[in-house]
Amino acid sequence: ASPNRELHPQLLSPTKAGPRKGHLRHKSTSSTLCPAVCPAAGHTLTPDKEGKEVDTTLFAEFQAWRESPTLDKTCPFLERVYREDVGPCLDFTMQELSALVRAAVEDNTLTIEPVASQTPPTAKVAAVECGSTNTCALSGLARACRHRIRLGDSENHYYISPSSRARITAVCNFLTYIRYIQQGLVRQEAEPMFWEITRLRKEMSLAKLGFFPQEA
Structure with a gap:
């Protein structure tokens, strides 16, 4: 599928003849802020007005x-990032399935689907459904599961809770953005690109701690 350029305005538009820069973050010009210098890159980093400051080692x-x-x-x-964010975020109670999920996420072959309101025929359920809509296949907890996952070409589906879905989605969002950069689709300066990665890392941390958006 093509990248959603409305969600990622910094992506290169295929209709443009040449590269263009995305929207750059407005930097504070306050004289009270002391710019931090990254020795390795020789780049001056200015903390913005929201109080964030670039970690020079990470940068x-x-x-x-x-x-x-x-x-x-x-x-x-x-x-x-894998050690501090991706690994912990995909470290679920059910270790065997957790390992399969991580491999599918890294290979970009995991599919998340909403659970259909109509129950399929019993014979089909026995053939492809794993678990129930009342128990998360990854956490093992009794939860209302409105989504299910499929790994690669497997016909098996696993029901997952909103929290587990948020954790998987957070990692997928990070890896998608990394792939965009690797494919040359992102046209931004280093600092705003770094902050977008940091935001995505923050989303993984929050999801791992149990925070997730409420489903309608």
Whole structure:
């Protein structure tokens, strides 16, 4: 599927002849703020008016990765994110299924579907459904499950709770953005790109802690 450019305005438009820069974050010009300098990149980073401040170590790792984007998890930038965010976010109680989910997410072959209001025929349920709509297949907790997941080409479906769905979605959103960068679809300066990655990491942390949007 094509990237949604309304959700990601920084993506390169295919109708443009050349690259263009996305919307850059407005930087504070207050004389009371002392710019931080990243020694590795030789780049001056100005804390913005919301009180955020770039971690120079993380930014240096990101800059090094951005010079030659890769999906290799052993590079310092991605190794840190996988260790601190992706791994914990996809570490569910049901370890065997958890490992399968993580592999499918990394391979971009996991599908999340809403649970149909009409129950399929009994024979079909026995063949492809795993668990019930009252128990999350990943956490093992009794929860109302309005979505189910399918891994790769498997015909098996697993019901998941809103919390488990939020955790999977948060990781997928991060990896999607990383793939956009790796494919050259993102046209931004380093700092706003870094802050978008930081926001996505924050979403993974919140999801891991149990926060998720209420479903209608």
